[in-house]
Amino acid sequence: MADIAKPRRFGRINLEIRDDMPMWQQSLAFLAGVAAGLAVSVLILIASGVGPGALINEFVVFIFTSPKNISAVLVQAGPLIIVGLSAGIAFKARFWNIGIEGQVIFGAIGATLVAINNIGPEFLRLPMMALFAALGGMLWIILPALLKLRLQINEIITTLLMNYIAFNFLLHLLYGPWQDPVSSFPHSQQFESFERLAPLGWQSLNMSLLIAAILVVFCFWFMVKSRFGFQLNFVHSNARMAKALGVRVAVLTLAAALLSGALSGLAGFAISAGIESRMTQSFFIGYGFSGILIAFLARNNPLGIVAVAILVATLMIAGQSLQVFYQIPFAMVQLIQAIIVICVAASEFFIRHRMRWVD
Amino acid sequence: MTSTPDRNSLTAECGSATDPAVPALALRSITKSFGDFIALDDVDFDLRQGEVHSLLGENGAGKSSLMNVAAGLYAADRGTIEVAGRPAAIRGPSDAQALHIGMVHQHYKLVMPFTAVENILLANPSGGFEQSLQHTRQLISEKADLVGFDVDLDKPVGALSIAEQQRVEILKVLVAGANIIILDEPTAVLTDEEGQRLLEAIRKLASSGCCVALVTHKLHESLTHSDRITVMRNGKVVETVLPDRVTAPDLTTMIVGETLVENRHQTTVSGKQRLAVRGINAARADGLATLNDLSFDVRSGEIYGIAGVGGNGQSELVEVLMGLLSPSGGDIQLDGQGDITGTRADERRRFGVACIPADRQGFALAGDLSVSDNFSIGGVLSGKFGSWARLDRKSMARETRSAVEKYDVQGVRSDAQRSALLSGGNAQKLVIAREFSGSPTVVIAHSPNRGLDVRASAAVHGHLLSARDQGAAVVLISEDLDEILLLADRIGVMNSGTIVAEFGAPADRHAIGKAMVGHG
Numbered sequence: 001m002a003d004i005a006k007p008r009r010f011g012r013i014n015l016e017i018r019d020d021m022p023m024w025q026q027s028l029a030f031l032a033g034v035a036a037g038l039a040v041s042v043l044i045l046i047a048s049g050v051g052p053g054a055l056i057n058e059f060v061v062f063i064f065t066s067p068k069n070i071s072a073v074l075v076q077a078g079p080l081i082i083v084g085l086s087a088g089i090a091f092k093a094r095f096w097n098i099g100i101e102g103q104v105i106f107g108a109i110g111a112t113l114v115a116i117n118n119i120g121p122e123f124l125r126l127p128m129m130a131l132f133a134a135l136g137g138m139l140w141i142i143l144p145a146l147l148k149l150r151l152q153i154n155e156i157i158t159t160l161l162m163n164y165i166a167f168n169f170l171l172h173l174l175y176g177p178w179q180d181p182v183s184s185f186p187h188s189q190q191f192e193s194f195e196r197l198a199p200l201g202w203q204s205l206n207m208s209l210l211i212a213a214i215l216v217v218f219c220f221w222f223m224v225k226s227r228f229g230f231q232l233n234f235v236h237s238n239a240r241m242a243k244a245l246g247v248r249v250a251v252l253t254l255a256a257a258l259l260s261g262a263l264s265g266l267a268g269f270a271i272s273a274g275i276e277s278r279m280t281q282s283f284f285i286g287y288g289f290s291g292i293l294i295a296f297l298a299r300n301n302p303l304g305i306v307a308v309a310i311l312v313a314t315l316m317i318a319g320q321s322l323q324v325f326y327q328i329p330f331a332m333v334q335l336i337q338a339i340i341v342i343c344v345a346a347s348e349f350f351i352r353h354r355m356r357w358v359d
Numbered sequence: 360m361t362s363t364p365d366r367n368s369l370t371a372e373c374g375s376a377t378d379p380a381v382p383a384l385a386l387r388s389i390t391k392s393f394g395d396f397i398a399l400d401d402v403d404f405d406l407r408q409g410e411v412h413s414l415l416g417e418n419g420a421g422k423s424s425l426m427n428v429a430a431g432l433y434a435a436d437r438g439t440i441e442v443a444g445r446p447a448a449i450r451g452p453s454d455a456q457a458l459h460i461g462m463v464h465q466h467y468k469l470v471m472p473f474t475a476v477e478n479i480l481l482a483n484p485s486g487g488f489e490q491s492l493q494h495t496r497q498l499i500s501e502k503a504d505l506v507g508f509d510v511d512l513d514k515p516v517g518a519l520s521i522a523e524q525q526r527v528e529i530l531k532v533l534v535a536g537a538n539i540i541i542l543d544e545p546t547a548v549l550t551d552e553e554g555q556r557l558l559e560a561i562r563k564l565a566s567s568g569c570c571v572a573l574v575t576h577k578l579h580e581s582l583t584h585s586d587r588i589t590v591m592r593n594g595k596v597v598e599t600v601l602p603d604r605v606t607a608p609d610l611t612t613m614i615v616g617e618t619l620v621e622n623r624h625q626t627t628v629s630g631k632q633r634l635a636v637r638g639i640n641a642a643r644a645d646g647l648a649t650l651n652d653l654s655f656d657v658r659s660g661e662i663y664g665i666a667g668v669g670g671n672g673q674s675e676l677v678e679v680l681m682g683l684l685s686p687s688g689g690d691i692q693l694d695g696q697g698d699i700t701g702t703r704a705d706e707r708r709r710f711g712v713a714c715i716p717a718d719r720q721g722f723a724l725a726g727d728l729s730v731s732d733n734f735s736i737g738g739v740l741s742g743k744f745g746s747w748a749r750l751d752r753k754s755m756a757r758e759t760r761s762a763v764e765k766y767d768v769q770g771v772r773s774d775a776q777r778s779a780l781l782s783g784g785n786a787q788k789l790v791i792a793r794e795f796s797g798s799p800t801v802v803i804a805h806s807p808n809r810g811l812d813v814r815a816s817a818a819v820h821g822h823l824l825s826a827r828d829q830g831a832a833v834v835l836i837s838e839d840l841d842e843i844l845l846l847a848d849r850i851g852v853m854n855s856g857t858i859v860a861e862f863g864a865p866a867d868r869h870a871i872g873k874a875m876v877g878h879g
Contacts, residue, residue: 012434014434014436016393221748225748225749225750226747226748226749226750227739227745227746227747227748227750228747230732230736230739230750231736231739231740233725233728233732234725234728234732234736237725237726237727237728238721238725240683240721240722241721241722241723241724241725242725243683243704244681244683244704244714244716244722244723245704245708245723245736245737245740246704246705246707246708246709246737246740247705247736247740248703248705
């Protein structure tokens with residue numbers, strides 16, 4: 001035991017709980033977390049045989065100088081933004097929606113139902129598909145939401161299990177009634193041209209990005225500007241207290257859950273009508289967990305979700321070319337994502353604590 | 360570093376200290392700052408063997424910070440610590456434990472589903488589980504006998520009352536071998552009677568040779584139950600005095616820097632009946648019946664005080680009145696609205712019912728949201744501050760600033776500051792600012808002075824009185840009999856979930872006390 005009575009030559013670092021941190025410093029800590037995660041990822045990639053030059057080439061030069069790749073990133077980002085918003089809104093109400101994937105599937109089923117059965121006139125076909133997609137997503141979340149609100153049944157379990165039901169129902173449709181009659185492959189027949197999201201006229205961008213942008217504006221309004229979002233903050237903070245203060249917690253939670261389902265459904269619509277032009281058996285894979293990850297990293301902030309979704313999309317696209325040209329397994333891309341998440345989560349420590357030099 | 364605490368018997372240990380002239384614990388020139396805020400500024404404090412030493416001061420005066428330095432939770436920026444005359448380095452709670460220093464915090468550190476024995480064993484691990492369970496049980500009963508504690512060792516701690524949980528905490532530090540015992544606001548959560556029992560136990564501890572630092576707000580207990588009193592203000596020691604040389608007003612002056620005495624003033628109006636509660640029966644979520652044919656009524660312009668020992672259904676009554684718990688029988692009538700028994704919390708708020716709950720962090724303030732958000736939620740819900748589509752954040756901030764000023768909420772550096780950063784008294788003032796901003800016609804206040812210092816408590820009482828004078832019907836539910844006697848115009852005594860007796864004010868303290876403990 002050293003004696004603290006003696007004057008010491010060296011000071012020490014005190015760890016203190018921080019009261020508050022200005023927004024710009026928090027953003028800086030976030031960016032530092034991302035940078036640290038990328039730095040570690042670079043080391044891993046170099047260790048697995050991708051040269052530093054090649055990395056710069058793939059991640060910086062290739063992605064950001066080629067319009068084709070920029071558009072590929074943005075196309076990928078569209079649905080990611082939408083599922084990120086879906087997770088963000090549900091999490092804001094402390095409704096842990098793990099069933100985004102199932103809701104995406106039911107969104108796509110809703111859209112495909114309209115397309116296959118030619119419901120509505122041609123000029124209304126796309127809006128009808130979007131509407132049915134939103135309803136499909138809501139249909140797939142309403143049961144867990146009611147079970148939670150009425151019977152306090154844990155929504156993490158129910159929404160998760162609903163994913164499996166949705167997936168098997170999808171397989172039933174694709175191997176059964178909705179199988180493509182032309183090719184006999186297990187996917188639906190291709191959508192007609194008026195059932196696909198129109199291109200925006202630059203590279204491969206299409207309307208799905210515009211839909212994502214509109215939904216971002218809507219969610220920003222809902223969560224930040226409107227009275228609902230204000231009350232949702234209290235539900236997020238402490239639902240029992242919110243109820244005591246006069247917030248209608250059950251109504252708000254149900255609304256947030258339904259909105260989350262609708263957004264996931266619209267993501268299913270954006271993917272099937274914007275990217276795949278049909279319903280396939282694997283288009284949805286990974287979107288559920290990407291949505292959760294994006295909302296977590298962005299702390300449920302709609303604008304943050306846009307930034308993180310673009311980052312994740314960049315990783316995915318760069319990962320694809322690493323896979324093709326350097327034989328790096330796709331698992332490596334997931335590893336990089338995980339490392340970045342851990343680093344950003346760790347950066348929270350510096351937001352909550354202060355290191356202070358004391359002499 | 361780890362150390363196995365000495366497990367000698369308490370008396371032998373406490374008696375083993377050396378020269379009685381050498382303080383058992385001495386904190387010298389302790390300075391501690393948090394960022395720019397200086398919590399402790401060159402503070403000296405010592406504890407002699409066998410004494411009970413009270414540490415008095417307002418919220419934020421630095422009492423708890425000082426004790427946290429001694430207990431190894433905070434590292435002092437400067438200063439020295441001596442234990443039994445020898446310089447000591449305390450780098451963490453385990454160092455403090457090795458030096459036989461033990462602290463019981465205001466918020467208990469207990470694992471609720473575990474029994475008392477398991478909790479104490481968890482804090483003092485040794486050997487195999489079954490074996491040490493027996494050993495610990497034996498140690499506990501020795502220590503419990505010594506101080507006269509009676510605790511059910513086999514019930515989950517969560518099922519024990521607050522007072523029993525506190526006893527478990529104290530036994531925990533005793534079993535750890537502590538002879539320098541720090542108690543942070545131990546009586547704040549206890550009733551008169553429980554507090555009295557605790558103070559007697561503390562005296563037994565001291566006479567067995569331990570020394571006790573008693574952090575408190577309460578003047579009378581430091582005057583009657585301690586050997587020395589140290590008063591702190593703004594991070595500095597004001598003075599250390601002997602209790603027989605000072606009076607309560609002297610201490611108050613030292614604590615707040617000015618004299619402050621609260622006086623009763625009775626209501627002058629006799630309004631018409633505003634709230635009538637008739638034959639309420641209710642059970643908690645776990646099925647335990649807690650309210651049993653409870654009835655009372657309150658007129659506008661009066662404070663109806665509900666006295667009683669904690670745990671007799673007070674919390675459930677507040678929940679029933681707020682619309683959070685639906686009663687299984689009986690009804691609640693509100694003047695102008697008729698029967699409101701079946702209405703929700705948000706509807707009752709619209710009818711003009713305001714609430715100051717006992718559990719601020721759990722029921723009144725969202726700690727991670729801003730001061731402005733916490734103040735404005737009431738207004739937003741009643742349709743103020745912009746339309747449903749667009750919140751008017753500017754006017755929210757403006758009204759927050761003027762309320763902060765009007766209600767003298769200290770420590771608000773900006774209206775965007777998180778409300779968790781406010782101290783207890785200021786957080787309570789913020790709650791009151793919000794609850795009273797809607798000009799309520801019924802105010803339900805549950806232990807509004809809990810954890811507040813003299814000045815904050817007087818301010819809170821002033822606001823309750825002015826609400827009453829403006830015609831509100833105030834229901835004051837408190838386990839602090841002094842508070843009830845000071846404020847209430849009529850007093851009902853709650854016991855086993857019902858009102859067993861009613862008194863007009865000024866009431867006889869002994870008669871109320873008798874009704875509080877009567878009926879079994």
